[in-house]
Amino acid sequence: MIETETPPERAYLVGVELPRSRLDGDDSLDELGSLVEAAGGIVAGRSLQARRTRDPNSYVGKGKAGEIGREVTRLRADIVVCDDELKPSQQRTLEEITKVAVVDRSAVILDIFALHARSREGRIQVELAQLEYRLPRLTGRGKEMSRLGGGIGTRGPGESKLESDRQIIRKRIQDLRKQLDEVAKQRERARGSRTSEGLFLAAIVGYTNAGKSTLMNALAGSDVLVADQPFATLDPTTRRAAMPGGATILLSDTVGFVNKLPPTLVAAFRATLEELADADLLVHVADVTHPNLHEHMRVVDETLKSLDLAGRPRLLVFNQTDRLRGEEGDALREALGAEFPAAVFTSALKGDGLEALRARLAEAASASWKHVKTTLPYHAGALVQQIRTRGSLKSVDYEEAGIRIDASVPPALAAEIQSAVRRR
Numbered sequence: 001m002i003e004t005e006t007p008p009e010r011a012y013l014v015g016v017e018l019p020r021s022r023l024d025g026d027d028s029l030d031e032l033g034s035l036v037e038a039a040g041g042i043v044a045g046r047s048l049q050a051r052r053t054r055d056p057n058s059y060v061g062k063g064k065a066g067e068i069g070r071e072v073t074r075l076r077a078d079i080v081v082c083d084d085e086l087k088p089s090q091q092r093t094l095e096e097i098t099k100v101a102v103v104d105r106s107a108v109i110l111d112i113f114a115l116h117a118r119s120r121e122g123r124i125q126v127e128l129a130q131l132e133y134r135l136p137r138l139t140g141r142g143k144e145m146s147r148l149g150g151g152i153g154t155r156g157p158g159e160s161k162l163e164s165d166r167q168i169i170r171k172r173i174q175d176l177r178k179q180l181d182e183v184a185k186q187r188e189r190a191r192g193s194r195t196s197e198g199l200f201l202a203a204i205v206g207y208t209n210a211g212k213s214t215l216m217n218a219l220a221g222s223d224v225l226v227a228d229q230p231f232a233t234l235d236p237t238t239r240r241a242a243m244p245g246g247a248t249i250l251l252s253d254t255v256g257f258v259n260k261l262p263p264t265l266v267a268a269f270r271a272t273l274e275e276l277a278d279a280d281l282l283v284h285v286a287d288v289t290h291p292n293l294h295e296h297m298r299v300v301d302e303t304l305k306s307l308d309l310a311g312r313p314r315l316l317v318f319n320q321t322d323r324l325r326g327e328e329g330d331a332l333r334e335a336l337g338a339e340f341p342a343a344v345f346t347s348a349l350k351g352d353g354l355e356a357l358r359a360r361l362a363e364a365a366s367a368s369w370k371h372v373k374t375t376l377p378y379h380a381g382a383l384v385q386q387i388r389t390r391g392s393l394k395s396v397d398y399e400e401a402g403i404r405i406d407a408s409v410p411p412a413l414a415a416e417i418q419s420a421v422r423r424r
Contacts (some may be wrong), residue, residue: 009152010044011036012072015083016060017050023259023295025083026049031259032083032105039111039152044077058093059086066321069098079152081108085262088137103152106133106262111152113265121183128176135169199240199390200249200365200410202315203279205304207296208256210287211319215348216253221357243362244355245392252279257303259295266306271309281313281364288318288336288345315360316340322347366392370414375402380420386413 013032025048033043039263047068049060056106058065059082072080079101080094086104094102110130117123204212220239238252252278266273276282282304286297318340326331333345344360346353369391376383381403387393391409398404409417 010076011041011079011081012044012068012075012077012081013046013081013083014060014068015046015048016054017048018054019052023292024296027292028083028259032081032108035067035105035108035112036081036152037259039108039115041079041081041152044075045071047071054084055090056087057089058097059084061092062097064346065094065097068094072098072100075111079103081105081152084260087311091137101151105141105260106265108152109258109262110265121180121187123377124176124179128173128180128287129262131173132264133262135166135173138166138169143255200247201238201252201279202249202281202283202361202364203252203254203276204283204285204363205254205276205300206256206285207287207290207300208258210256210285210290210296211348212256212285213253215285215317215319215346216251218348218351218354219361220251241361243358243365244389245362245366247362247365247392249361249365249388251283257300259299261299261303276304276307276309276312279312281361282309283315283317283361285317286320287320288332289320289323313364315364317357318343318345319348321352322350322377366408368380369408369410371408372414372417373406374417374421375399375404376417377402377423380417380423383413385419385422386405 013029013036013359015025015029015032021028029048031047033046036043044125047060047064051061054318055061061066068080071077077100080098080103082090082094082102082104084104086094086102091102091104110126110133112124113126114130117126204216206212216237216239220241238250240248241251242248254273284297284300286293286300290296304312318333318336321333324330336343338343343351344357346357348354384393384396384403384405387405387407387409390413391407394406394408396403396405405417
């Protein structure tokens, strides 16, 4: 018997455009389509309804829902995907009308995270977010609509745990929270160890698919996974990178943000995103060519604000300048340069602007450094290598009285040097 691959699910996209929406409805559906494809589905069709408010019972109006049901049948779609988080009652009503499973944007995002979770922490966070999201949606759902057998919106480590017994799921959620607390303590210890090194930490943030991982690879000579799809990077990765002047800094690549990110997901991934709280600088990477550039930047700003990071020092990087074309591209670059005069323009792919970015990172790292000109006792000679790694060693001379150094170093290292000199 020859096994055949299960064909990808055919998804029918549904959106509601409200007055004064900041993101165009069609653009939002385009993004939803890319999320569906990242989850392994294909887009069979789409429908966008302009309304003053979302229907409290069926998301779209009842008449529109019936029309969607007929289109779903005609296009042989397997699933309806709505562009906003649905209430359980809206989901059930749409399933009754369309006669196919209905999921929302949040379920698709959770699904993509489940596909990409590699570390134990990542898998725990995804399962926790999935169960908290699904728990209120289990009541009153018939077996034919429970979708526990697979498909978009059902993947992940928590799949086998989704019994209808809510008590079992609540117990599982408690267990996962305990596990996550333990992992968070381990991460805290690791962060404490790194902090004791005294290296400057720049965390790369931005909208998903803005080119963050490509930029990190270019700066650090690393091999972080790069893929042209949302949320390719899930588990944070930290690498050392040499800067002009001989200093070394740490670069951390974090999960990308997206419009309408599920609150359960932000809460579950708070432990991972706490990496940002330790950062000396947030490097906000934005795709300069994206038609919704400003909206994407706003989403990043709001997500950082929700994580209490709005006041963190930040460097804006407009990436993917190699895609700017002709006079129109030049005009866009000029306009953005005028609007954001402190921004750096780069092409991580082609290497353009990287030296300017490295110079800015080195400048930020050395802004609080102290100039040290002294003679170290020979028993403290190990500090010379620390200076080379963590600061900038301008000169070193091995004299009879000791090791004569002229350097610029972080305050913590300057204190170590002064202490060693006092103990000579």
